[in-house]
Structures are given as structure tokens and as C-alpha cells.
Amino acid sequence: MGKKTGFMEYSREKGKEQPPLERIKNWKEYASRLTDEALQIQGARCMDCGTPFCHMGMEIRGSAAGCPIHNVIPEWNDLVYHGKWKEALERLLLTNNFPEFTGRVCPAPCEGSCTLAISDPAVAIKSIERAIIDKGFENGWITPRIPVHRTGKKVAIVGSGPAGLAAADQLNQLGHSVTVYERSDRAGGLLTYGIPNMKLDKDVVERRVQLLSDEGVHFILNTEIGKGVTADELKKEFDAVILCTGATKQRHLRIEGSDSEGVVLAMDYLTSTTKSLLDSNFEDGQYLDMKGKNVIVIGGGDTGADCVATAIRQNCKSVYQFGKHPQLPEHRAVDNPWPTNPQVYKLDYAYAEADAKYGRDPREYCIQTKKIVADSNGHIKELHTIQMEKVISDEGYVYFNELPGTEKVWPADYVFVAIGFEGTDSGVAEQFGVKVTNNRIAAKVTNYATNVEGIFAAGDARRGQSLVVWAINEGRNVAESVNSFLRTQAIAQ
Ligand SMILES: Cc1cc2nc3c(=O)[nH]c(=O)nc-3n(C[C@H](O)[C@H](O)[C@H](O)COP(=O)(O)OP(=O)(O)OC[C@H]3O[C@@H](n4cnc5c(N)ncnc54)[C@H](O)[C@@H]3O)c2cc1C
Ligand code: SF4
DSSP, X not given: OOOTTHHHHOOOOOOEEOOHHHHXXXXXXXXXXXXXXXHHHHHHTOOOOSSOGGGOXXXXXXXXXXXXXXXXXXXXXXXXXXXXXXXXXHHHHHHOSOHHHHHHHOOOHHHHTOGGGGTSOOOOHHHHHHHHHHHHHHTTOXXXXXXXXXXXXXXXXXXXXXXXXXXHHHHHHTTOEEEEEOSSSSSSGGGTTTSOTTTSOHHHHHHHHHHHHXXXXXXXXXXXXXXXXXXXXXXXXXXXXXXOOOOOEEOOOOSBTTTSBTEEEHHHHHHHHHHHHHHXXXXXXXXXXXXXXXXXEEOOSHHHHHHHHHHHXXXXXXXXXXXXXXXXXXXXXXXXXXXXXXXXXXXXXXXXXXXXXXXXXXXXXXXXXEEEEEOTTSBEEEEEEEEEEEEEOTTSOEEEEEOTTOOEEEEOSEEEEOSOEEEOOHHHHHHTTOOEETTEEOOOTTTOBOSSTTEEEOTHHHHOSOOHHHHHHHHHHHHHHHHHHHHHHHHHO
């Protein structure tokens, strides 16, 4: 423990953020880091508790408590406090393949479980994590680690999201020859075409993909397994295959008028915007422009928030985000005690931007869209809604009652549908003969093996739409399991 009284002397300070009205004029990352001195003070706030809940990584009632990859947080907090940045980097890389991603986009369940957070604001763990890795790259401490020995075993990974990349990194370092197949034109999965540039700059993703490539991982882009290359071809050529195909099959809105022009799936909007930005800085016009439009996002989650922030940067006339659930409380509810992930009201980046630009938080709570009405050209004109009341029965069942008299009509030029994901595209799994249950590839968490020998699955494709940090966790774990499988195979030969 660096400074015994640090937690009493210093206040929490998180990373710097460009003011909302400034940052909405561009697509650059809005968050940056504090000075080294300020970060050392933040490190000094860590109490080095006897039982550090921040790195337990347990799932309690469906959400994470503590870091899912068990980052050794108190250790690197102490090293940062003492100015030992390189040593802190070494500790961080023991558990996290890509801190530059989590340090930017992780919702930081570690901070919700920080012991200091019982009485005071949590230690700024995520900011410290990002600073350690960013300094590592800036100082040239991160260089390609090319394996000295190759085992002669070949592994194919389908999908280059964080799960696929983490598995590739681990297996490559163990000496196996890894080929990653990706159907998109760029690697990274949702890190590239999902999370918007202002949250995670795509140069940061490309830098990591380049590093993995320099270390020997072979990337084959623009290739959809199951179409261009078949499952049988992969089975024949490789000793093991890992399916990390994500869970981006979107849930469609099925109400009257939802086939109107201007009703668009959130992922189509986000993906085309990022692609056009990366390809041509929007010169190619291959994106939907919300300039001067009334925009409504249906779906109260993070994907919807990213649509809000994207539409604001395009100068939309108005933007609202409809959610089914009531507004979260300011403080933890009794059934959401520490160290579980705090379910409390926050003004996330997109909402702070809407608030600054339009003078209001764009979220509308407990609202149900009843129908969509189009104009004579078939383009959306308005949305009809009703307010709802959330009721919990004595048996604990949750249901929603419509409140008569609360009907409302909203003018809208575009509606983005962000009501969640159904699961993985089952086509490729079925081609491998792999079982899919409830839209997830069936593979046990104990070994990530599917019902077909030599075929494994990890990430959102296995667990359902989740978080980058869980994808990294699954990528690391499936690699361990594949390595055991390959070693057993080698002994048997
Ligand atoms: C809009 C949005 C914003 C998000 N923001 C955050 C955030 O801020 N923080 C956070 O922690 N999490 C966030 N998430 C969740 C996070 O991005 C995912 O949980 C994570 O990326 C899952 O990783 P994965 O590797 O399992 O799958 P993915 O990242 O989905 O990658 C799967 C890859 O497989 C490829 N693929 C699929 N089928 C084939 C095939 N047959 N052949 C070849 N390639 C194929 C896909 O093209 C894709 O590139 C967000 C998700 C969305 C949708
Ligand atoms: S990966 Fe996420 S949960 Fe883990 S230490 Fe970093 S911010 Fe916290």
C-alpha cells in the first residue's frame, strides 16, 4: 500500500473530458488522461484491502461484480503511486491482453466493487488502467513478442472481435499458428464497427491488430466462413477451430408501420457511419445524415445511447431515446447492495451532450411505441406512444401496465431500433454441425468445447451480447482449453 492515508487525503478525479459542446463538433475520442502526478495521487487512494473485491469478477444476478479478468488492481495502483509505470504495465498485461480497449470502454464493474466506494467515490481504476497502457505504447515499452518455437499446430479463429483477438494472442504466444478469419473489411468486430469512434478511436484498434500481425497472427479479411470458405475446408486444414462470431443478430421492431422508410436498425446506422468516416471522412456519402432531422431511438440501452451521440454529431434537429424501464434511482436500491454493480442514474456521454445542446436529457422512460405512421411516400412521419407503469407482483414477476390518457404523437424523420440482440447468426455454427441453444452456441464454460470435437466457441456467440471485458475473459479461457486439447492430441499421435 503506497500511502496509508491517501484515501482520506485525496478526492476522486477521473480522466479529462472535452466539454460536450466542443466535442460534438468532431468524431475524436472525447476522453483523455490526467497528468502523471494527478494519476499517482489517484493511485494513492487505493487502500490495498485485505480482500480486494475489485478483482473478484463474479456474476451476481446477471451482472459483473469486480473485474471479470481479475486484473490485479491494488498492485498496479501501488506501482503507479510510486511512479513505477513500467512495472505497473507488466502487472497489467499479466491478466489483460488489451487494456487500451477496456481502459476506454469498460463500464468498470471493478469500481462498483471498490471497498472505498462503500463510503466515498471509488478509486479511479479505469483511468489508471488506460494511462498505464497508453504510456506503455508512447514510451516504446510494447514491442512485438515473436514466439521462438512453433508447435506445428494450426488454429482457425472465426471472428476478430475482442474474444477472437484475445484467443489469437494467447494461442500465438503458446507457439501455435493462428489464422483469424473476418467477414468485414477491417478487423476488430464491434470494437471497430459498433462502438463509435468518439469512445474508441479506430487507430487504437488498428495498432493492436498490427501488433498481433507482427507477432505472427495471420488475418484474412473480407472472408465469411460458411460462404466464401466452408466449414469442411476449415476442419480439414486446422487442428482446432474457435467460433467467435459475436451476437449481432438484431431484434426487429414488430409494430404497425415498422416497415416504413426511415425505420433503421441501430447497427446499420452505426456501422455505416463509422465505415464512411474511416474510408473517406464522410466524402463518399455512404451513411445516413441526420442533419436537420427529428430522430427517435427506440431502446434504452448503450447501443441506443451511441445512436444519440452519433445523430448529435450530425447536427440533428431533435433527439429522444425511448426506454421501457423507469429512471434508475440516484443511489443504490436495497436489493442492489455493494459490491454488486450499482444500478444508478448516470448522465453518460451521449446524454450529457444532448443536455448541453438541447437543454434536456433525451431519455423518455416507461414509454411504449404503439404504432408508426408514414406519409404518402411511405416515409415515417410520426410515432404514437403511451406511458406505462412497471409493476412487480407478489411472486416477483415484472409486468407493465399501459396508462390510459397518456397517449402522445411524436414527429419523427428517422427511428433507430436498438431493442437488443437476439443472439448469434446460427448459420455458420450449423455448418460445423455445432448445436445452438437459445440463439447461443452451446459450449460449456468449463472448457468452451462444442458438441463437435475440435470446435470451440467463445465471446458473445456463446454467452450472448455482453461486454468487451467478458469477451477478453472468454478469449483467454478458450485459448487455455484449446491448448490442452492440442497437447493431448500431440501426445496421442
Ligand atoms: C453499439 C455497441 C456498443 C457497445 N459498447 C460497448 C462498450 O462501450 N463497452 C463494452 O464493454 N462493450 C460494449 N459493447 C459490447 C461489446 O462490443 C461486445 O460484447 C464485444 O465486442 C463482443 O466481442 P466478440 O468478440 O464476442 O464479438 P464481436 O465483437 O461481435 O465480433 C464478432 C466478429 O465475428 C465476425 N463474424 C461473424 N460471423 C462470421 C463468419 N461467418 N465469418 C467470418 N467472420 C464472422 C463479425 O463480423 C465480427 O467482426 C457494445 C456493443 C454494441 C453493439
Ligand atoms: S477491465 Fe474493466 S473491470 Fe477490469 S480493471 Fe479495467 S475497467 Fe475495471
